[in-house]
Amino acid sequence: MNPTACILVIGNEILSGRTQDVNVQYIARRLAELGITLAEVRIIPDRRPVIVDTIVAARAAFDHVFTTGGIGPTHDDITAPCVAEAFGLPWVIHPETFRLLEAHFPQGEFNAARQRMATLPQGAVPIPNPVSSAPGFSIGNVHVLAGVPRIMRAMFEELAPSLRHGTPVASQSWHALGLYEGALAAGLTDIQERFPGLDIGSYPFRRPDGRGGVTLVSKGLDPAQVRAAADAVQALIAQLGCTPIEGEPPP
Amino acid sequence: MNPTACILVIGNEILSGRTQDVNVQYIARRLAELGITLAEVRIIPDRRPVIVDTIVAARAAFDHVFTTGGIGPTHDDITAPCVAEAFGLPWVIHPETFRLLEAHFPQGEFNAARQRMATLPQGAVPIPNPVSSAPGFSIGNVHVLAGVPRIMRAMFEELAPSLRHGTPVASQSWHALGLYEGALAAGLTDIQERFPGLDIGSYPFRRPDGRGGVTLVSKGLDPAQVRAAADAVQALIAQLGCTPIEGEPPP
Incomplete structure (x- = not known):
């Protein structure tokens, strides 16, 4: 801990x-x-x-x-x-x-x-x-x-x-430009349930040009688990017909 | 209240x-x-x-x-x-x-x-x-x-x-460009003691050009008291050889 x-x-x-x-x-x-x-x-x-x-x-x-x-x-x-x-x-x-x-x-x-x-x-x-x-x-x-x-x-x-340190938090983000949270929610719930030790976060964004989307962040202490969850997030975005964009901040 | x-x-x-x-x-x-x-x-x-x-x-x-x-x-x-x-x-x-x-x-x-x-x-x-x-x-x-x-x-x-409202907070700010908090502190303590029902706040600022100073904020529910305290703050700044500048944000 x-x-x-x-x-x-x-x-x-x-x-x-x-x-x-x-x-x-x-x-x-x-x-x-x-x-x-x-x-x-x-x-x-x-x-x-x-x-x-x-x-x-x-x-x-x-x-x-x-x-x-x-x-x-x-x-x-x-x-x-x-x-x-x-x-x-x-x-x-x-x-x-x-x-x-x-x-x-x-x-x-x-x-x-x-x-x-x-x-x-x-x-x-x-x-x-x-x-x-x-x-x-x-x-x-x-x-x-x-x-x-x-x-x-x-x-x-x-x-x-x-300071007494611990294990740094590993984090990987994928952005889904043009998708809404409501379309991603069911698939994300499945991913969160498959990775109960991680926090899978969903954050809407809106660019100055008016285009919006959702950033999906996988976070946790086990880098291999974070990578596996992020791969699942990437696949979910692609499956919904959108091209996943990696990294921070939102595109 | x-x-x-x-x-x-x-x-x-x-x-x-x-x-x-x-x-x-x-x-x-x-x-x-x-x-x-x-x-x-x-x-x-x-x-x-x-x-x-x-x-x-x-x-x-x-x-x-x-x-x-x-x-x-x-x-x-x-x-x-x-x-x-x-x-x-x-x-x-x-x-x-x-x-x-x-x-x-x-x-x-x-x-x-x-x-x-x-x-x-x-x-x-x-x-x-x-x-x-x-x-x-x-x-x-x-x-x-x-x-x-x-x-x-x-x-x-x-x-x-x-929402159930109350009395709006009255506030008046004076800026002392080129003064430090340490020079103002004794005089401010006196003003706070004269106006115990108000909050007299002291906030250092630093401009992009590197010049700094202090913003002195008088706040409270009684506008007449706030004005009187702000007048005392203005006089204190002037007494320390600085030209008081009114308003928000810092100059």
Whole structure:
């Protein structure tokens, strides 16, 4: 069994619709490559009791918990003290991070707000931030990342080698241009039943020129099974009078 | 108090990173306009027990629950029977929808898979689908929408007039080009403390030309308070030697 993961997106700006989240897709793709099963994502507001309760529940339910957002210097950046509270740990200056940020900022600009970014749950291990210095951190199975996408991605890549991995997900896609899901459904159900250990997914697409079709994705941990299921999908599309097109994205 | 809402995004394709969700942002913006507080979003897989348990929990915890995805004709489209199970209701042919879809498809093409799209929890009220006919539905406080964005949006707009509304969220944004969050943090904390009923949010941005800054958003239900807080934000930016720029998106 691959390890499981949950992403907690912490931020009023996503719940208000102000900001389009793009971090979930990045982390989701990387976890699939690393053989970690993303089982759930929750988007929650910048409210202390909600964040604390959600972290407490998630860290018990999943092997890895990733949070994004809420680790900057302003009053609405409360992820780090909430993680400390969820673990029952004090939230304290991390001396090495303090020195790093003190050296990063010009003389006199490492103010109280910025010193909060050097304040971590006791025992946390910083995740380096090659973009703007202020680190994320891991404590137990909870990994706290920035919300700004390019910083989040850099932190994730710093963290990735140390995560407990599993078997990468194998995936093969065939597109049926001009076919509808309703025509494919019966044949797909048969294929899913023949390969109960795989996920056979069916996703309609529509091109800018107005032509549409369906993408059929076979996914799972056993590459030979995935290939066999994808061969069956290819044959199904051909049998319905359409030329199967392989690969991603849709043609 | 405004009514609360939760969005359940149902779909392996989001959790695998294959697909970038765009439905959350659309619904989030519309709910803010309608005065409905989006309190949580959960992205969950196409797994029956997970979907059922999540719907049971969400419908008890929030005034409105919106689901997206999983209402097509294929084997992985299991939202409707899961909602029926969560309500303890039979999942039965909805005669009016059956007739609608029978008339929509060419003779002989309204097959068993497509008939599933006319099968709803007993007592459900269909949500019209002006794009491709197969409807969503509401049962109790759970509103079941398509996953394909243009169909989801059309269904949402069909549904919106019948939702219990509240007071629309008022919002005013000021941008500080060239300022960092760390310089603004102390002043912002003061403003947040003066306006405890509002959310004062701070969001760094970075333009394609490499110049960055911070957007400061004042949000709440009382437009006069929002204006007063935004005036204080404007003054803070000016006091730090920067010219405040109003509006959305960032300059």
